[in-house]
Amino acid sequence: MALLQLEKERLVWRARQLTGPDHRRQSSFYPTLDAHLQGGWPQTGLVELAYGSAGIGELRLLFPLLAQAESRLQVWINPPAELNGQALAQHGIDLSQTLLIRCQNPQQALWSAEQSLNSGCCSHLILWAPGLTAPQAKRLQVSAKGNQALMFWLHPQAEPSTSALPISARLSLAPLATGLRLKIHKYQGQWPQSFCQVDMHELWPSLAIPTHLPTHHGPAPSSNIAALPFKPR
Amino acid sequence: MQWLYLYFPNLQLDSLLHQQAYNQAxxxxxxxxxxxxxxxxxxxxxxxxxxxxxxxxxxAQLKVIAYEPKQEQRLLAQLAQRLYQTSATLYLDPPQGLLLQTSDMLRLYEGLAPYWQQLQQPLMERGLHYHYASAHSPLAAQVLARAGNDRLLTHQGEATGLLHQLPIHSAGLNYKLCLQLERLGLNTLGQAQALPRSALGQRLGQTLVTYLQQLEDSSAPSRPRYQPPEHFRQRLELLYEIEHSTALRFPLKRLLSDLEAFLAPRQLQAAGLILGLEYREHTSERVYIGCSDGEYRAESWLGLSMLRLEQLQLQAPIIAISLKTKGQMPWAPLSAQLFEPLGGKLTAGQLISRLQNKLGDHAVQQVYLRDDHRPERSFYQGAPQSSYQAHQATTYLRPSLLFTLPQALNHKPDQQWCILSGPERIQSGWWDNVSICRDYFIARNPTGQVCWLFRTPREEWFLHGYFS
Known part of the structure; x- marks a missing residue:
């Protein structure tokens, strides 16, 4: 009886559930991440990304996925700065399917997110919001699942929300010299894992610190800096 | 030719009271x-x-409302617009009458009874009191309807028989003429008709003769017949003043169902509506409700309108609302995929319209590219368009998040920063007075953020974006 109760409250999962429709994956196009997440991002649902501070590569983590555009909308809600169309286009994102929404208050942002998901014409949704309550997260998770959409919730805290939100995954990101270090706090259908290093050097060589580059490939990084015409104080 | 006359003695009052159940005098x-x-x-x-x-x-509780001939005329035109769907040839007879030519329509409806049933329906929906009569001539129908005859006569003999017995004072003649006729001992219309016309004309004037001639003349009136307007435009007076925008739902619903009745038979849809709110002692306001994909159904429009109205702060109580279409276009059914696995409840256009109506037009945007070397001008945000023109992006690596206003750095990047690439000099815009001269660097700060920095010729450093 006790086990049934636990199952009802979704506190335990069975290995056979892994093959169910809830656990289909789509590749993140980062081999190490795919290996850690048993195939990649969830096909549908809500994923929380705690990125600490902007600019560490939190969007680059998603760009390869978003570039595999289908013919549905990708909705961006309340990005912390202007979304640079040039950069999105460079990364292969279809701007004709990109919708940018700016809301005055958090309530409207959540409303827009829910409407976009429920419309059925949105494949990916990226929402910047400071916090979600459990009922809000539940509603968005249900909307995303029911409409074949994957939603990312980004917030600039270093650690993901402590409360046990009913969502598909909770990850926190930290910068590394060549990419990101992901901590997987929760991932539906598998045990929490410690860490995963995502190497972005291959995709963005110019944005990684060239520590492991052989020096004969060009000017040394130190000389690169030294060549800058800073005026001495 | 057969004619049918509809007479609405209470047109303005009925229309007003129909909106809300009002059971006081x-x-x-x-x-x-x-x-x-x-x-x-x-x-x-x-x-x-x-x-x-x-x-x-x-x-003591009598509610008194001012009679407005203009409003009544508008109501009559609205009614004609609705009846035009049933009957092709109709004439307005302001202030309270409509004249319909029935003979042509009977072939379509296969008889007077089905035709009349079709006509009655919109009248009942509007809760109108009406009198009607059909006769062989426009004037005969009018006189019989105004006398409250309420009968559909198919034979000319019946109509003439009724006209013969009609008392002079209810024949629609002016008061003076009625008095003169009654003094002559002519109490019914038939008695007047029996007299020689020339003698009548000499004694009582040409008006009466013309009147009697017209009673028998079955030809169409000389005035132009009713032509429905090309664009929907309607106004609704409210019996009560409305102080909350959500209470507008019910009167608006009525206007929207009229809109649907206007658009659907014409195979049209509207891309936008302009809702006029007339305030008491305040200049009226216009609210635009958009639906870029086009829509004709009242239900969808009501949902969109309520999203917009929820955001609205009424400046004063509303006494009347009006509705007109903006951008009518042919109705094109959206092609749905036959084996659509994704539900497909809304199209992208419908979603965008819904978001725009709730959040405002400026809140929902798409990103467009432009050929300009200046980073802040190399893209812009604009209203979503159904046809998106693809544009070649620059080959230089650009940050995904860009600040509208570059943020000044307190001191120049020191040893803890790691310069990853640069400088990339952008010097442009001398032709339109927004000239810039900047050396851009990609640098990683001690926190691990990959920043896009620039240095001006005056050695000031700014943070312009993040390679998120």
Whole structure:
């Protein structure tokens, strides 16, 4: 009886559930991440990304996925700065399917997110919001699942929300010299894992610190800096 | 030819009361005289022509509304617009009458009874009181309808028989003429018709002769027949003042169902509506409700309108609302995929319209590219368009998040920063007075953020974006 109760409250999962429709994956196009997440991002649902501070590569983590555009909308809600169309286009994102929404208050942002998901014409949704309550997260998770959409919730805290939100995954990101270090706090259908290093050097060589580059490939990084015409104080 | 005349003695009052169940005595007053009454007022003994003072004595709770000929004319036109769907040839007879040519339509409806049933339906929906009569000539139909005849006569003989017995004073002649005829001992119309026309003309004037001729003349009136407007435009007076925007739902619903009835038979849809809110003692306001994909159904429009209205702060109580279309286009059904696995509840256009109506037009945007070397001008945000023109992006690596205003750095990047690439000099814009001269660097700060920095010729450093 006790086990049934636990199952009802979704506190335990069975290995056979892994093959169910809830656990289909789509590749993140980062081999190490795919290996850690048993195939990649969830096909549908809500994923929380705690990125600490902007600019560490939190969007680059998603760009390869978003570039595999289908013919549905990708909705961006309340990005912390202007979304640079040039950069999105460079990364292969279809701007004709990109919708940018700016809301005055958090309530409207959540409303827009829910409407976009429920419309059925949105494949990916990226929402910047400071916090979600459990009922809000539940509603968005249900909307995303029911409409074949994957939603990312980004917030600039270093650690993901402590409360046990009913969502598909909770990850926190930290910068590394060549990419990101992901901590997987929760991932539906598998045990929490410690860490995963995502190497972005291959995709963005110019944005990684060239520590492991052989020096004969060009000017040394130190000389690169030294060549800058800073005026001495 | 057969003619049908519809007479609406209470047109303005009926239209007003139909919106909301009002069960108190209510009258329309023109120049201190009651011109239209509802049944409650009639029960209290208030009649047409009663003075306002006397009416007020008969009922303490009497609701008095000013009679407005213009509004009544508008209502008549709206009614004609609706009836035009049933009957092709109709003439307005302001202030309260409509003349319909029936003979042509009977072939379509296969008889007078089905045709009449079709006509009655919109009248009942609007809760209108009406009198009607059909006859062989326009004037005969009019006279019989105004006399409250309420019969559909198919044979000319029946109509002439009724006209013969009609008392002179209810024949629609002016008061002086009626008096003269009655003094001559002519009490019914038939008695006047029996007399020689020339003699009548000499004694009582040409008006009467013309009148009698027209009674028998079955040809169409000389005035132009009703032509429906090309664009939908309607106004609704409210019986009560509305102070909350959500309470507009019910009157708006009525206008929108009229809109649907206007658009659907024409195979049209509207890309936007302009809702006019007329305030008491305040200039009226216009609210635009958009639906870029186009829509004709009242239900969808109501949902969109309510999203917009929820955001609205009313400046004063509303006394009337009006609705007109902006951008009518042919209805094109959206092609849905036959084996659509994704539900597909809304199209992208419908979603965008919904978001725009709730959040405002500026809140929902798409990103467009532009050929400009200046980073902040190399893209712009604009209203979503159904046809998106693809544009070649620059080959230089650009940050995904860009600040509208570059943020000044307090001190120049020191040893803890790691410069990853640069400088990339951008010097442009000398032709339009927004010239820039900047050396851009990609640098990683001690926190691990990959920043896009620039240095001006004056050695000032700014943070312009993040390679998120």
């Amino acid at each position: 209510c009258v329309l007053v023109d120049k201190n005289e009651v011109v239209q009454t509802n049944s409650e007022a009639r029960q209290l003994g208030i009649k047409i022509g009663t003075g306002l003072g006397q009416a007020a004595l008969l009922s």
